[in-house]
């Protein structure tokens with residue numbers, strides 16, 4: 067896993083994932099095949115960041131002074147560049163708005179605490195002066211989780227009166243607090259990024275093994291707050307399975323949850339805070355389960371005669387195999403076709419090979435095993451009977467290793483597609499195995515119908531990459547020609563997202579398997595957890611954050627305010 071310690075990127079530009087000049091960025095361009103398939107694209111460069119209007123900070127001077135006393139003058143920034151750098155997350159609509167300088171919301175100040183006590187002091191100042199606080203880790207939220215919303219109308223320039231909002235950037239809190247090699251746990255501050263966590267654990271021969279695609283920028287505090295799932299979740303577990311203990315600062319005081327050893331001391335409080343998205347408190351320390359660094363990484367590509375056959379096989383991995391592969395990623399037929407068609411001559415040759423061997427509707431599947439010397443071959447042998455029983459054909463290790471090498475390329479490709487004038491976004495959900503194909507069909511159809519309705523024929527495809535004994539996730543990608551006018555482009559995706567969310571609701575899927583609720587999905591949460599469930603969350607919020615200063619509109623709707631999700635909610639909702 068040593069390469070993970072070096073997977074970091076330089077500072078994030080305003081309206082993209084990475085600077086094209088960054089040495090870690092793979093160069094690529096949009097394949098002609100794809101441009102043709104989308105009906106042509108019109109390149110659309112981003113407006114210079116200097117053209118984005120930044121309203122004066124609405125933070126009262128007395129509040130700014132109190133914040134300076136809490137964290138030090140150098141760590142309270144009211145200037146435009148810092149505020150612009152914290153203008154929301156990394157969803158397609160975040161980037162479209164920033165690229166066009168359209169409806170860009172910025173916080174009134176950025177505050178960077180250096181310790182648990184400083185976080186607690188900032189919350190105390192917020193309570194006293196009545197401004198909102200948005201906890202911010204790597205800023206990779208794709209669900210409006212770090213949108214600088216203060217409540218009552220948000221902070222869009224020219225919008226209605228609103229509460230000031232301070233973004234609480236946790237990047238300074240990036241230390242390894244302790245390692246317990248005997249118990250195999252490590253305690254970190256929340257601002258540690260994925261690559262930094264791996265670099266800090268490397269001298270101990272340990273790894274976290276949690277590798278979301280946002281790994282280069284996302285933080286451990288963000289992982290906890292969103293209950294994230296990494297690419298190797300089948301082997302290493304989702305983040306919720308790795309959290310041993312937490313320390314949080316809340317507006318009413320410190321909370322510690324989890325003790326390390328399983329116990330029966332009442333309900334497990336970790337479950338209240340893992341996935342609480344900065345609405346209940348700020349994670350200031352997290353103790354996570356760690357493992358010995360693997361020395362073998364065996365990745366292979368296989369191909370099934372159809373997505374349906376592949377689904378049956380990966381279900382058998384989850385239900386019947388004592389050790390499923392650590393990484394399982396099964397593409398549907400359209401994703402298979404698109405992936406191979408966009409990979410140049412080698413991809414086209416591979417496409418011919420898989421069609422010849424597996425038939426007209428091949429579905430490729432990447433399988434990965436990681437572990438101590440000599441262990442991966444045994445683990446692989448255990449799933450071979452399942453693969454054979456479902457007519458899978460081995461494509462080989464080279465294609466599997468190529469997937470592993472390029473597994474963080476997605477957000478860079480998105481930058482290239484955005485520059486070229488494409489709509490490119492994802493939707494994720496999950497359900498039981500019994501309902502999975504129904505959900506797959508419903509969401510695919512909803513996305514395709516909505517985007518095609520704008521006169522922009524889309525490509526919609528999906529994969530399964532998180533499997534459980536009872537069900538699996540579905541991860542859809544949508545590509546289309548982006549409408550030129552920024553407001554129309556926003557509506558083009560917001561409508562598609564609303565249609566997909568409705569389809570998810572009707573087909574019994576979850577509104578989010580791992581991207582979290584944020585503000586985008588908040589209007590759908592009650593439909594999933596029921597009115598009593600929503601009241602439980604509201605009661606927890608009221609107990610921990612009685613003044614409603616933490617991340618207003620995330621998870622719990624502030625009383626008397628309209629739903630805050632502005633991306634993907636039909637206007638009548």
Ligand SMILES: Cc1cc2nc3c(=O)[nH]c(=O)nc-3n(C[C@H](O)[C@H](O)[C@H](O)COP(=O)(O)OP(=O)(O)OC[C@H]3O[C@@H](n4cnc5c(N)ncnc54)[C@H](O)[C@@H]3O)c2cc1C
Pocket residue numbers: 155156157200201202203204205206207208211212236256277278279280283284285286287288289290291292293294295296297342343344345347348349350476477580581582584617620
């Ligand atoms: C290109 C791309 C790929 C992605 N791939 C994946 C993936 O593979 N798997 C996956 O699960 N997700 C993925 N995501 C979503 C996102 O990366 C995850 O939700 C991630 O866990 C967020 O971490 P972050 O540090 O960036 O948090 P942020 O975006 O900064 O914050 C996310 C939420 O957590 C809150 N928060 C952050 N830090 C704290 C803290 N210390 N205490 C309390 N609340 C806090 C914020 O207020 C916000 O509500 C992806 C996103 C992008 C842009």
